[in-house]
Amino acid sequence: MEEVRSLLTAYVTEDEPPLGLAGDRVLAAARRSRRQHLLTGAAAVAVVVLALGLAVVVLPDRGSVAGPSCPSGSTREALAERLSCVVAGAVRPLLAPDARISPGSFAVVADPVGDAPREADFRTHIRVTDARGTGSVTVVLYPTPNSATPSCVPGESISCSVERLPQGTLQLTTDQSTGALVHRAALSAPWGYVAVSSSDSGEPERKDLHTPSQRPEPTLTLDQVRQVALTPGLAF
Amino acid sequence: MNLPGPPRTNKGVSRDVDFSEYFAARVQRFRRVAFALSGDWHAAEDLVQAMFVQLYRRWRRVRPATVDAYARRILLNLFLAGRRGAGREHVTPSVPERESPPGRDPSLRLDVERALAGLTPRQRAMVVLRFLEDLPVSEVATLLGVAEGTVKSQTARGVGALRVALPAPATEES
Numbered sequence: 162m163e164e165v166r167s168l169l170t171a172y173v174t175e176d177e178p179p180l181g182l183a184g185d186r187v188l189a190a191a192r193r194s195r196r197q198h199l200l201t202g203a204a205a206v207a208v209v210v211l212a213l214g215l216a217v218v219v220l221p222d223r224g225s226v227a228g229p230s231c232p233s234g235s236t237r238e239a240l241a242e243r244l245s246c247v248v249a250g251a252v253r254p255l256l257a258p259d260a261r262i263s264p265g266s267f268a269v270v271a272d273p274v275g276d277a278p279r280e281a282d283f284r285t286h287i288r289v290t291d292a293r294g295t296g297s298v299t300v301v302l303y304p305t306p307n308s309a310t311p312s313c314v315p316g317e318s319i320s321c322s323v324e325r326l327p328q329g330t331l332q333l334t335t336d337q338s339t340g341a342l343v344h345r346a347a348l349s350a351p352w353g354y355v356a357v358s359s360s361d362s363g364e365p366e367r368k369d370l371h372t373p374s375q376r377p378e379p380t381l382t383l384d385q386v387r388q389v390a391l392t393p394g395l396a397f
Numbered sequence: 398m399n400l401p402g403p404p405r406t407n408k409g410v411s412r413d414v415d416f417s418e419y420f421a422a423r424v425q426r427f428r429r430v431a432f433a434l435s436g437d438w439h440a441a442e443d444l445v446q447a448m449f450v451q452l453y454r455r456w457r458r459v460r461p462a463t464v465d466a467y468a469r470r471i472l473l474n475l476f477l478a479g480r481r482g483a484g485r486e487h488v489t490p491s492v493p494e495r496e497s498p499p500g501r502d503p504s505l506r507l508d509v510e511r512a513l514a515g516l517t518p519r520q521r522a523m524v525v526l527r528f529l530e531d532l533p534v535s536e537v538a539t540l541l542g543v544a545e546g547t548v549k550s551q552t553a554r555g556v557g558a559l560r561v562a563l564p565a566p567a568t569e570e571s
Contacts, residue, residue: 162528165559169529172509173429180428181442184420188413190446191453198454 231394237271237278240304240397244269244283247394248300252287255385260291263363269300279304279397288363294376295363300389304353304397328391333383341372344383346390352397357390416456419464420449427472433525434476436513444479448472469530473540477518512558523548524555 231246232239249267256262264287271281283302288295313321313332321334329350336343341362348355359381362372381389424445431441431448448471452459459467513521519541526537527548534552538545 162556165556166528168509168559169433169525172506173433173529176506178438180425182424182428182446184417187420187446187449188417191450194450195454
């Protein structure tokens with residue numbers, strides 16, 4: 162292999178032109194390049210910081226949409242699990258410290274109405290028992306557009322009001338037509354429909370059936386029901 | 398030989414002095430390697446300048462013991478990236494006629510150029526690193542990210558092509 166080495170060495174040394182590179186010019190070019198490199202890096206960092214800052218300022222509620230601990234996923238089971246987490250995060254802080262819930266969790270159940278994971282009626286009914294008696298909280302979600310529109314027909318035992326909000330149309334109702342007093346907030350939004358109700362009875366509402374009152378007032382006030390209905394994490 | 402390397406202090410002036418000393422000590426050697434890779438002195442100087450510019454960015458962080466290897470890696474990457482960029486360039490074994498200094502065999506030089514031009518960029522890089530830079534097979538394999546066996550087989554092909562340019566029949570490597 163020596164002959165190959167000699168051949169290559171001769172190839173690069175014989176007929177070698179004078180060096181055209183000057184140290185000071187290369188150093189100056191290197192300095193310029195380094196400066197530009199640092200500036201580009203700094204600009205990239207600034208853009209990222211700016212974007213994060215904007216995200217924090219412009220989307221202040223997004224951080225608490227579902228809470229960082231709520232799971233995500235695209236299957237129907239994962240959606241139900243996420244909604245359970247969101248409902249628990251929204252309702253639990255509003256209950257009395259001594260309140261006991263039945264079942265033991267805010268489990269949301271999905272009743273399929275189509276093949277896609279979101280094509281389902283998601284609902285949960287929680288009995289809440291505290292020192293004042295037993296009441297309940299019910300959440301119903303139809304995550305398909307135009308799936309339901311709340312109607313407001315005031316009567317002897319029903320009062321209602323309607324709010325036009327950026328999220329959609331919100332109807333607040335206080336209903337005692339079946340015996341128990343029920344506060345209800347129903348939001349009809351572009352993404353679908355959510356209704357949150359709270360009753361002074363632990364029994365689920367049944368149309369035309371008398372529901373016994375089991376505490377002096379519903380578990381949640383009308384304002385609290387409204388607050389839960391507008392929880393951003395409920396929106397699909 | 399005590400070659401200058403990256404500074405052990407963080408002072409910018411010291412950095413530039415050390416870098417300039419390293420440039421002066423190494424520029425010719427790297428220019429020859431770049432010429433052996435590219436076959437063109439202008440392209441070789443462009444490659445070497447780009448190499449030193451990139452090296453300067455990392456000058457503080459490169460250890461003195463590895464600065465040559467790091468510089469060589471930059472040079473090789475620049476060469477291979479440039480060849481990829483010129484992927485549709487037609488490579489021909491024929492080279493332009495040039496005047497040769499008196500007393501030299503111009504046909505030998507042309508034969509070497511033809512032999513090198515007939516190699517793929519990676520084969521050429523392997524031959525140059527093995528026989529001009531005297532790097533062991535393992536280091537060439539690491540630099541090019543290939544197996545040692547690949548370096549051996551590709552280098553053998555390159556050497557076979559170069560032997561055609563030898564003035565007399567060469568003996569096999571023992």
